[in-house]
Amino acid sequence: MSDETTSEPAFEGWGATDPKQWLGNMTLSPFKPKEWDEDDVDVKILYCGICASDTDSLKGAWGPLNSDPSEIVGHEIVGQVTRVGKNPANGLKVGQLVGIGPQSDSCGECQTCKNRKENYCSKPTYNFKNTPFHRGNGAGSMSRGGFAKYWRGPSRFAIPVPSGLDPAGAAPMMCGGITVFSPLEHWGAGTKAKDVGIVGIGGLGHFAVLFAKAMGARVTAISRSESKKEDALKLGASEYVATGDDIKKTAEAHAGTLDLIVCTANPEELPVTEYLPFLRPEGVFAFVGVSPKPIVVPGGPLIVGSLAIAGSNSGPPDGIARMLKFAADHNVKPWIKKWDMNDINGAMLSFNKGDPRYRYVLVNTDNGGEI
Structure with a gap:
């Protein structure tokens, strides 16, 4: 089905025009989607997770908020395709269930894009921040995220959701899941890295424990206090280490026990x-949480132990597809709480208080999403 046979849906979304507005005062407004290109799809949004990158954007951390009509974010989207252009990627068809993550487009011309590693493109278009598209009829149009009724964007970034996966649970995988799946996959969790440590048991950390366990690794959950111990063990960790304030002393007491550490914590200063x-x-020490202050590490320990410190940047569409298949094949089920999207302000207030255990998912009940 092409654009010639499908009427335009009503595009409207929840957003803010001022950083003070996001916390309890977001409003629903109509917006103009990007100009249609024949590799685009329209997606009726059923579920969208809430991620800290969304709230950071609404706070103004990524720059001024859009005022035409507002900053509409949300980058953990699952919905149903309602319109397909003449040149769809991924074999997409009307009615198909798809997921959309942090990225809604890339330039398509650079070497990283040609290598199908679009997450490294220097001209990305995002869903967690309203940013311009750079190509086609939509060049100059602003992206809009998933706190909305519909999403429009290039079909390359709309990933089919396997039939065995709960759609609501798949939503937070589109960012929270792929953020930790990528380094775990890259550094060989369960194969080369038999023993994996996860630092920080929050939204990302809980995904990291789930995926590392499913990959066959022995998982050690690492946190400052004992408060997350019960949850971490239920998620699949074999061991829980509470470091207290003296991380180095605790690490020395468990010296040489891990092949890989994935750090999901983002304190003001990360004591790597x-x-x-x-x-x-x-x-390998791989971090996915962003700490404001520079990371300072002496070269001695790295040289003596041939250790590596690495970062990881989300994942490309192909990586997201592999993650979703893996999650379906291994019955990975995140811990989520659903909120009606019409109560987005209540969800944001609760999110800001640190209530999620461990991901919040907004449900578009108006579109048929199920609480």
Whole structure:
């Protein structure tokens, strides 16, 4: 079905024009979607997770908020395709269930795009921040995220959701899931990295425990206090280590027990060096949480242990597709709480208080999403 046979849906979304507005005062407004291109799809949004990148954007952390009509974010989208252009990617058809993550487009011309690693493109278009499209009829149009009724964008970034996966549970995988799946997959959790540590048991950390366990790794959950121990063990961790304030002393007591650490915590200053004793020779410390202050690490421990410190940037469409298939095949089920999208302001207030255990999912009940 092409654009010639499908009427335009009503595009409207929940947004803010002022950083003070996001916390309890977001409003629903109509918006103009990007100009149609023949590789685009329209998606009726059923579910959309809430992620800290969304709230950071609404706070103004990524720059001024859009005022035409408002900053509409949301980048953990699952919905149903309602319109397909003449040149769809992924074999998409009307009625198909798809997921859309942080990225809604890339330039398509650079070497990283040609290598199908679009998450490294230097001209990305995002769903967690209203940013311009750079190509086709839509060049100059602003992106809109998933706190909305409908999403329009290039079909390359709309990933089919496997039939065995709960659609609501798939939503937070589109960012929270792929953020940790990528480094776990890249560094060989369960194969090369038999023993994996997860630092920080929050929204990302809970996904990391679930995926690392499903990959066959022995998982050690690492947190400052004992408060998340019961949850971490239920999620699949074999061991729980509460470091307290003396991380280095705790790490030395567990010296050489881990092949890989995925750090999901994002404190003001990340004390990477204090975690290094956990690692065996040739171990890797990979971080996905962004700490404001620079990371300072002396070269000695890295050289002596042949250790590596790495970051990880979400994942490309192909990586998201692999993650969704893996989650369906291994019955990975995130811990979520659903909120009616019409109560987005209540959800934001609760999110801001740190209530989620461990991901919030907005449900578009008006579109047929199920609470």
